[in-house]
Amino acid sequence: MARPPLPAAALLAAALLHCAPAAPARRHKPDVSRKHHTWKEQSPWLSSLVNAVGTGVPTKGFPVGAEEQATRWNPPRCGVPDLPVLPDGQNGRNRQKRFVLSGGRWDKTDLTYKIIRFPWQLVKAKVRRTIEEALKVWSDVTPLTFTEVQEGRADIVIDFTRYWHGDNLPFDGPGGILAHAFFPKTHREGDVHFDYDETWTIGNNLGTDLLQVAAHEFGHVLGLQHTAVSKSLMSPFYIFRYPLSLSEDDKQGIQYLYGKPKLDPDPTPTQPAEPPQPDLETNEITNVESVQPDVCNTDFDAVSTIRGELFFFKFRFVWRLRAGKLQAGYPALASRHWQGIPSSVDATFEDPLGNIWFFRDSQYWIYEGERRVAGPTPLAELGLPASPVQAALVWGAEKNKIYIFSGGNYWRFNPHTRQVDNIYPRTMADWRGVPQEIDAAFQDEFGFAYFLRGQDYWKFDPVQVKVLDGYPRQISQDFFSCTPSSNSFR
Incomplete structure (x- = not known):
């Protein structure tokens, strides 16, 4: 049986679904090695939604009568309450209708959409194709059409934004909340927001797959809530799978709102497919392999943790490590991520606001994601001498202390x-056991600092305030799994 329209307050609350784990309240970064993840959207008004709907859902989020099952198996899931399962005999003729509606739908079938901002990891052309593909899964089974516009008003407005962004539903940086969307007939219908600080990827499970998250969010924008049917696109559980497709439940839900696709009485001849155009975004380095440094036999100009991942810089190249593993296709040109970056950098760091700083000679640059917002600017404006910066370290439990190293x-x-x-600077003697001159520095997730010089590194204990025993060690061996150098002298 179709769910009756909710009161206006409930619609407002439901419009911003979020799917954090039901318990505990403490947030952890997602483990990409796990198969199941929750759709992390937003709804701080969850309790008011429960009161407005009045479903009497148990606290674990399981349907009535499933408490025993909940005690045995309570996987991470969406925090939005499900509709209660009706006992046999109550509205039995409609029991097979599992899809859930928001109470609103668009009054037209030809919709426009506009992308305001883009994720920094992906080039715009690929993002546009992915958004188009995510919308196509819905237009293939309905009369709906979606046309991108780049100027003026649009029905669906897509934005990659961060932290507080004007709707009282702030994002929280890498991990945690991924996206949220507003239902039709709500005060911000058509708005779809993605967390700019996530590691957005396409076609793999190494980060957050944009295609699947976007298709799910567009289901909300068109008027669908979450379904209890597993393996549906509108299920509160995110499962990485390809190719992307709608389940029968998804299809029935969207067709209940908009009907089946119209038959074309005079189909146009199929046009020959255009040859694929090369992507600007690539991890392949062409025509420069001969000068690519050997990661097992090189030092590094700079190292920094950026968006939760570790980046090693040498000349114009960058190596990218996630969870201690070198990512496929690297090294890549650093300019792939940051257009206009100097051909080599002396130091880099990400500040607490998410801005990425690069230093070269007597100047610095600041990027917001992939977009340059300042620079080149003289170091003197920061109160630093004109001599090149050798390293920069973001330090402390809150990562709110930044140290700049130069000339000992x-x-x-x-x-x-x-x-x-x-x-007036302080001397390196404060960092017991660290060399006087260093090439790079960074802090890991456990609070240890790493100082690099040449092909070696030193690990610094923040509790004992000194370098740990057994250091220095080889960078290539511990970070890139290279064979230990036979001519290494200590």
């Missing part, structure tokens, strides 16, 4: 004021 000295830097705290 270091400064503490405030990214909010964009000034060093004191124009």
Whole structure:
């Protein structure tokens, strides 16, 4: 039986579904090695939604009568409550209708959409094709059409944004909340927001797959809530699978709202497929392989943790490590991620606001994701000497301390004021066991600092405030699984 329309307050609450694990409240970063993940959308008004709907859903989120099952198996799932399962004999003739409607639908079938901003990891052309493909899974089974516009008003507005962005539903940086969307007939119908700080990928499970998340969110924008039918696109559980397709439940739900596709009485002849155009986004390096550094026999210009991943820089190349593993296709040109970056960098770091800083000689650049927002700017504006910066370290449990290293000295830097705290530096003697001159530095997720010089690195304990025993060790061996160098001297 179709769910009756919700009151306006409930529609507003339901419009921003979020699917965080039901318990515990403490948020952890997702484990990409697991097969099942929750759709992490947003709904801080979950409790008000439960009251408005009045479903009497048990606290674990399982249907009435499933408490015993919940105690045995309670996987991560959407925090939005399901409709209760009706006992046999109550509305039995409609029991097979599993799809759930939001209570709203578009009054037209020809919809326009516009992409305001793009994720920094992917080029715009590929994002546009992916969004088009995500919408196509719905238009293939309905009379709906979707046309991209780049100027003026649009029915569906897609944005990759971060933290507070104007709808009182802030994103939270890498991990956690991924996206949210507004239902038809709500005050922001058609808005779809993706967290800019996620690791967006296409066609693999190494990050957050944009195609599947976008298709799911577009289901909400068109008027569908979550379904209890497993393996449906509108299921609250995210399962990476290809090719992307609708389940019968998804199909029945969207066709209940908009009907079946119209038959074309005079189909046009099939046009020959255009040859695929080469992507600008590529991890392949062409015509420069001969000068590519050997990762097992090189030092590095800079190293930094950016968006939760570790980036090693050498000349114009970058190596990218996620969860300690080198990603396929790397090294790549650093300019693939940051257009206009210098041909080589001396140091880099990501500040607490998510801005990425690069230093080269007596200048610095600032990027917001892939977009340059400042630079080149003289180092003197930061209160630093004109001599090149050798390394930058984001330090502390809150990652709110930034240290700049140069010429055997270091400064503490405030990214909010964009000034060093004191124009007079301190000496490297404060970092017991660390070499006087270093090439790069970074902090890991456990709070340890790493200092690199040449092909070696030193691991610094923040509790004992000194380098751990057994260091230095080889960078190539521990980070890139290279065979230990036979001519290494200590």
